[in-house]
Amino acid sequence: LPSSASFMGIQLANLFIGAVPNLIISRVSGLSSVTILAIAQRVATLPLIFVAAVVPVLWPAFTIAWAKGDLAWIRRQYIRLVEITVVLLGLYACALPFAGPTVVRVWLRGSLFVPVPVFGVLGVWLVLQGIGHWVSTLLHSITDLHVQVICYAAQALIAIVLGALLCPAYGILGITI
Numbered sequence: 104l105p106s107s108a109s110f111m112g113i114q115l116a117n118l119f120i121g122a123v124p125n126l127i128i129s130r131v132s133g134l135s136s137v138t139i140l141a142i143a144q145r146v147a148t149l150p151l152i153f154v155a156a157v158v159p160v161l162w163p164a165f166t167i168a169w170a171k172g173d174l175a176w177i178r179r180q181y182i183r184l185v186e187i188t189v190v191l192l193g194l195y196a197c198a199l200p201f202a203g204p205t206v207v208r209v210w211l212r213g214s215l216f217v218p219v220p221v222f223g224v225l226g227v228w229l230v231l232q233g234i235g236h237w238v239s240t241l242l243h244s245i246t247d248l249h250v251q252v253i254c255y256a257a258q259a260l261i262a263i264v265l266g267a268l269l270c271p272a273y274g275i276l277g278i279t280i
Contacts, residue, residue: 109248116255120262127266128278136275143217143279146203146210147225150195154188154233158240165244177241185237192233196226224279 128136161184168177203222207215235254242251269277 106246106248109252112252113248113255116252116259119259120255123259123262124266124278127270128275131270131278132274139215139217139221139275140278142207142211142215143203143221143225146206146217147199147222147229148232150192151229151232151236154192154236158236162240162244165241169245181237181241185234188233188237189230192230196229199223199226199229218276220276221279224276228279 124140125137128140161180164180165177168174168180200219200222203225204217204219207217238254239251242248265280266278269280271277273280
């Protein structure tokens, strides 16, 4: 039951994290801004598909190492995987403000414009999400879901508070921040 409650808490927080930006931006700037945000997020998060594909493969390995008490192996592998992820996602994030607007313009034949700073902020968010995927996998492997629930709940609360404060002042960039 405690694990189920933790997973339910994580999913509930994810619901808020995913829905709140769209609700705030639609109320403040209208539905067209929701479209801009959604397209920008889609372009920015493309590499997370690869991270999400690799992460579950290593979950059993971390679980077995934890059960064996091989903390040195876990630490070594985890640090190596996070470093690789940060470097690769960081390179994509650096290119995003330059290539992102062009990708959107070509993809949607010029019908939508995403401000460059939005791609810059989403690039930072992308790197943090990549790290978050590895943290999540490690915490699942060692069955420490309480920390993860707290982190997701804090992220949801931050999204609500900062979104409500920054979106009216800065529009789509504010909600992206």
